[in-house]
Amino acid sequence: MKHLPLKSPLMTASGTSGHSNEMERLQNSSETILSLGAFVTKGITLEPREGHPGFRIVETRAGLLNSIGLQNEGVKHFVQEELPLLRNFDLPVIVNISGSTIKEFGEVAAYLSNSDSSEIISGIEINVSCPNVRQGGVAFGTDPGLVRRIVESVKERVDGRFLVITKLTPNVTDITLPARAAIEGGTDVLSMINTLRGLAINVDTCEPYLGNITGGLSGPAIKTVGLYMVYECFRKIPECNRREIPIIGIGGISNWSDALEYIMAGATAVGVGTAWFVNPDIFQMLYSGIETYIEKDGITVSELIGKAHERGKFSK
Numbered sequence: 669m670k671h672l673p674l675k676s677p678l679m680t681a682s683g684t685s686g687h688s689n690e691m692e693r694l695q696n697s698s699e700t701i702l703s704l705g706a707f708v709t710k711g712i713t714l715e716p717r718e719g720h721p722g723f724r725i726v727e728t729r730a731g732l733l734n735s736i737g738l739q740n741e742g743v744k745h746f747v748q749e750e751l752p753l754l755r756n757f758d759l760p761v762i763v764n765i766s767g768s769t770i771k772e773f774g775e776v777a778a779y780l781s782n783s784d785s786s787e788i789i790s791g792i793e794i795n796v797s798c799p800n801v802r803q804g805g806v807a808f809g810t811d812p813g814l815v816r817r818i819v820e821s822v823k824e825r826v827d828g829r830f831l832v833i834t835k836l837t838p839n840v841t842d843i844t845l846p847a848r849a850a851i852e853g854g855t856d857v858l859s860m861i862n863t864l865r866g867l868a869i870n871v872d873t874c875e876p877y878l879g880n881i882t883g884g885l886s887g888p889a890i891k892t893v894g895l896y897m898v899y900e901c902f903r904k905i906p907e908c909n910r911r912e913i914p915i916i917g918i919g920g921i922s923n924w925s926d927a928l929e930y931i932m933a934g935a936t937a938v939g940v941g942t943a944w945f946v947n948p949d950i951f952q953m954l955y956s957g958i959e960t961y962i963e964k965d966g967i968t969v970s971e972l973i974g975k976a977h978e979r980g981k982f983s984k
């Protein structure tokens with residue numbers, strides 16, 4: 669059994685803080701770095717991808733809609749130019765990967781694992797859930813058989829010391845089906861949720877705002893959905909319930925009580941994305957809010973994991 673070796677339960681959510689340049693600007697002594705347990709990179713693919721035409725992001729009344737289209741310079745560039753910038757970083761680095769075919773996921777993972785800088789990487793997060801790419805993306809994540817095969821292909825190609833995390837899509841009826849498939853494929857950790865597919869139309873031009881027409885919704889609007897999905901996996905999947913397969917809860921976290929809700933639903937750690945665009949101090953605020961809460965009652969974050977499943981047994 670592999671645990672999440674984190675000093676804090678807070679992580680960045682993939683795609684919301686770049687590959688390395690943006691993070692490299694933060695000093696190791698900064699409050700943000702001290703509050704974080706891990707840094708998760710934006711998604712990497714085998715070959716460079718230009719991403720979608722603009723607009724790529726639109727703010728809606730209840731959240732952010734994005735359709736970046738996995739823009740990145742490809743795994744070779746990442747390993748040569750971007751990954752080394754994280755060498756002196758005091759945080760575990762988790763590299764988020766995507767692919768258009770099952771084979772491509774395995775190839776990206778193998779490239780990372782065999783690279784000279786592989787010691788900088790603590791884990792790989794497999795994105796089987798992007799709603800913004802035509803090939804693969806969410807189509808993989810909604811098919812449990814494909815999820816299992818993608819996880820298997822990554823596990824076969826990576827160094828055993830890499831933590832393998834599978835990131836699930838909320839664009840399904842029953843999240844526990846792809847979650848179980850990822851576990852069968854050998855995932856060490858589950859993360860959920862990616863964005864929910866959505867649309868926004870500009871009534872002045874009568875056109876969708878986004879160049880790609882549809883996008884993925886993130887931010888406070890999706891918190892209850894993500895929370896429910898973490899709760900369901902913790903409740904229905906024995907490996908999650910026994911904490912053999914930890915869950916990283918992601919989606920709409922914007923204050924410390926949101927983070928605690930995810931932990932009480934069954935998450936061991938939480939990822940935060942959109943809220944960081946709004947508030948550059950979000951991580952220290954989450955950290956100090958959680959710290960105040962647990963210190964008040966002399967409990968640990970670990971003791972709170974899944975507490976919402978013990979209704980009535982825990983008085984607080």
Ligand SMILES: Cc1cc2nc3c(=O)[nH]c(=O)nc-3n(C[C@H](O)[C@H](O)[C@H](O)COP(=O)(O)O)c2cc1C
Nearest residue numbers: 681682683711795861862886887919920940941942
């Ligand atoms: C601009 C943007 C880019 C994203 N890029 C990725 C990505 O490359 N890989 C991935 O797995 N998730 C990606 N996501 C999804 C986030 O990691 C996260 O799952 C989602 O935004 C929900 O969390 P939040 O409400 O805290 O933002 C992206 C989200 C946003 C807003």
